[in-house]
Structures are given as structure tokens and as C-alpha cells.
Amino acid sequence: MQIDLFHFTPWSALAGGALIGLAGGLLVLLAGRIAGISGIVGGLLDGRVLNATDRNWRLSFVAGMVLAPLAWLAFSALPAIQQVASWPVMIVAGLLVGLGTRYANGCTSGHGVCGLSRLSLRSLAAVLSFMGAGFVTVFVVRHLI
Amino acid sequence: MLNIIALITGLLFGLGLMLSGMVNPAKVQGFLDITGNWDPSLAFVMGGAIAVGLVFFQLARRRTESLATHEAMQLPANNTIDRRLILGSIAFGAGWGLAGICPGPAIVALAMGNLDVLVFVIAMIAGMGIFSLLQRKG
Numbered sequence: 001m002q003i004d005l006f007h008f009t010p011w012s013a014l015a016g017g018a019l020i021g022l023a024g025g026l027l028v029l030l031a032g033r034i035a036g037i038s039g040i041v042g043g044l045l046d047g048r049v050l051n052a053t054d055r056n057w058r059l060s061f062v063a064g065m066v067l068a069p070l071a072w073l074a075f076s077a078l079p080a081i082q083q084v085a086s087w088p089v090m091i092v093a094g095l096l097v098g099l100g101t102r103y104a105n106g107c108t109s110g111h112g113v114c115g116l117s118r119l120s121l122r123s124l125a126a127v128l129s130f131m132g133a134g135f136v137t138v139f140v141v142r143h144l145i
Numbered sequence: 146m147l148n149i150i151a152l153i154t155g156l157l158f159g160l161g162l163m164l165s166g167m168v169n170p171a172k173v174q175g176f177l178d179i180t181g182n183w184d185p186s187l188a189f190v191m192g193g194a195i196a197v198g199l200v201f202f203q204l205a206r207r208r209t210e211s212l213a214t215h216e217a218m219q220l221p222a223n224n225t226i227d228r229r230l231i232l233g234s235i236a237f238g239a240g241w242g243l244a245g246i247c248p249g250p251a252i253v254a255l256a257m258g259n260l261d262v263l264v265f266v267i268a269m270i271a272g273m274g275i276f277s278l279l280q281r282k283g
Contacts, residue, residue, distance in 0.1 A: 004184040007175055009166060013186040016165025017193025023158035024194070025201025031150045032211030032218040035158060037249040038273070045270060046277040053147065060148040064155020065249070066256040071156060072163055079163055081254055082171035083261045085244040094251075094265040096240030098272020101248060103233030105223070108167075108247045109158075111234070112191060117198030118206070118220070125226045126234040131177075133238025138177040141243065 024114050033057065036110020037065075038101035104130075147214045159253045165190040168254045170245030177242050 024035040040058045043050060050058075069078060085093060101107040104126050106115060111130075115123020166172040166186055175184035205211075211218055241247050246254070246265050254262040 001179055001181075001183050004175060004182040007172065007184040007186070009186050010189050013165050013189035014193040016161045016163070016167070017190035017195075018197045019157055019161030019164060020190070021161075021194035021197030021199075021201070023154040023161060025198050025205075026157070027150065027154040028205045028211075028218075028220070029201050029208075030211060030213035031147050032205070032208075032214065032216055032220070033151075034219070034221065035154060037247075037252070041248060041252070041270070042273045042276070045273050046280075048277075048281070057147045057151040060151035061155035061158075062252065064152040064157075065159035065162075065252050067152075067156055068159025068163060068253055069257040072160060078257050079166070079168060081169050081257065081259045081262070083245075083259075084170045084174050085265075087261075087264050090244050090246075090261075090265040091268045093240040093244035093246065094268025095272040095275075096236045096243070097246070097248065097251075097265075098269040098274075099276055100233045100235070100237030100240060100272075102273050102276035104230050104237060105221075105233075107237060107249075108241075109249050113194045113198055114202070115221075116191075116195050117202040119199075119202075120221070120224070122221075122224050122226050122230065126230055129231050129234035130238030130241060133235040134177040134242040135179050137239045137242030138174055139180050142174075142178055142181055 020109075020113055021117065024109065024117065027061075028114065031057070034110055034114050035061070036106050036114060038098075038107040039105065039110050042098075042102050100130075147216075150213060158249065159256070161194075162250050162253050163257075165193075167247075168250045168257065170250075173245035173247075173250075174242070177245075 176187035
């Protein structure tokens with residue numbers, strides 16, 4: 001292992017992380033709900049259990065996320081996005097992410113940020129599993145294939 | 146009130162994803178590449194998020210109703226670590242590693258006008274839809 005000092009951005013990472021934690025923290029304290037994106041979006045798609053209140057706050061949260069780039073543009077140019085996967089790989093990856101996060105009841109936000117902040121062992125198990133799988137997958141695609 | 150809180154926290158969440166670098170798949174994969182030229186930034190994202198989140202979640206835990214909307218707290222009650230959790234998370238991690246994208250950043254990147262991510266978002270929504278269909282049958 002070597003550290004990629006050229007791409008390492010500790011300060012913006014910490015500040016961005018703090019913002020993410022603030023968002024999740026405010027949502028749970030003020031409104032009693034978990035900022036888990038796969039659950040919020042998946043619940044909208046599922047539709048079975050949602051009443052109008054439940055549907056509307058989810059839509060509002062997603063609308064807020066969608067407005068973020070516009071708000072950002074008021075102050076600065078948008079950050080770079082560099083894709084790493086071809087379209088066929090993206091399709092496989094998207095299916096895995098969609099199915100996996102729903103079976104596991106959460107992703108990087110729900111289990112990672114909110115679950116670990118809640119000191120949930122279940123979320124810790126989820127995070128170790130998806131991080132581990134992420135490390136192994138990137139090792140395979142970058143160094144073995 | 147609930148919808149305004151959701152809108153504002155969604156906005157903050159999205160801005161956090163942009164500032165932290167999570168919206169850039171190359172950066173995410175750089176973090177997951179521990180045996181290569183490793184970019185530890187995303188560990189700092191997690192650290193920053195949990196440091197702030199801990200304070201709020203410890204306050205939230207002690208409450209029976211939410212501070213602004215005065216409803217019962219909707220905190221997860223499930224503590225079981227089962228096959229479904231582990232296998233689901235492994236599948237998610239594999240997809241996350243392949244594309245460097247997780248659900249939140251996928252939505253924000255699409256809103257940033259990145260059309261390449263549209264393929265991922267459609268596949269992700271399809272995956273979630275397949276889950277819902279399978280649950281309905283089972």
C-alpha cells in the first residue's frame with residue numbers, strides 16, 4: 001500500500017462528511033427519521049406501506065438532494081465527476097447496488113453514517129461487509145483483471 | 146414542517162456529498178483501492194460524518210418524540226445480523242466497487258447533469274424494483 005497524496009483531500013472530505021452528518025443528525029432529531037438514501041428511494045418505489053405523509057417527506061428529501069448542484073452553482077463551479085466503469089459494468093453495478101441495499105436495509109448513508117452514529121452493531125456488520133466487498137472488488141478489477 | 150425539514154436536510158446532504166468528493170466515482174474507487182495507490186479521503190468523510198452524527202443521534206435516542214414535528218421517533222428496531230444483511234451488503238459493496246457509485250451520489254451526480262450515471266441509476270432503480278416484486282411474491 002502507498003498513500004496517494006496527490007488526490008488526498010482531508011479537509012474537504014472532513015467538511016463534506018460533517019455536512020452529511022449534520023444533515024442526517026438534523027433529520028433524526030427534528031423529524032425522527034433516518035437519512036438512508038436506499039431506504040428513502042426504495043420505499044418510494046415499493047409503495048406498499050407508504051401513506052401520503054411518508055411519501056411526501058421522501059420526495060422532499062430527494063428534491064433537496066437534486067437542488068444541491070443548483071445551490072452549489074451559486075457559489076462555485078461544479079466538482080469533477082470521472083466515471084470509472086463502462087455502461088455494461090454500470091448496469092451490473094447498479095443492479096447489485098439496488099438489490100443489495102434493499103436486502104440489507106441500507107447503504108453508505110443508512111448503515112454507514114446513521115447506523116454507526118447510532119452505535120448499531122447490525123450497521124457495523126453491514127459496513128464491514130460492504131467495505132470488505134468493495135476492497136476485494138476493486139482489487140480484482142484493478143490488479144487481477 | 147416535516148417536508149421543509151426533509152427538503153433542507155436533503156439539500157445539506159447533497160452539498161456534503163459534493164464537497165466530500167463522494168460524487169466522483171474515480172475518488173471512491175481510489176479509496177477502495179487499498180492495495181494500490183490509496184486515497185484515504187473517504188475515511189475522513191466517514192469520520193467527519195460520524196463525529197457530527199454521534200452528537201445528534203445520542204440526543205435523538207433519549208427522545209420519545211421528534212423535536213420539531215412532535216411525532217414518535219422512527220428509529221430502526223431491528224438488531225439482527227443475519228444472512229440477508231451480510232449477503233445484501235456484500236452485493237452492494239461489489240456494485241459500489243465496480244462503479245464507484247452508491248445511491249446518494251448517484252442521484253446527486255445525475256442532478257449535476259452527468260448523463261453517464263443515468264445508466265447506473267436506471268439499473269439501481271430496476272434492482273430496487275425487482276426486490277419489491279420478489280418481496281410481494283414471497
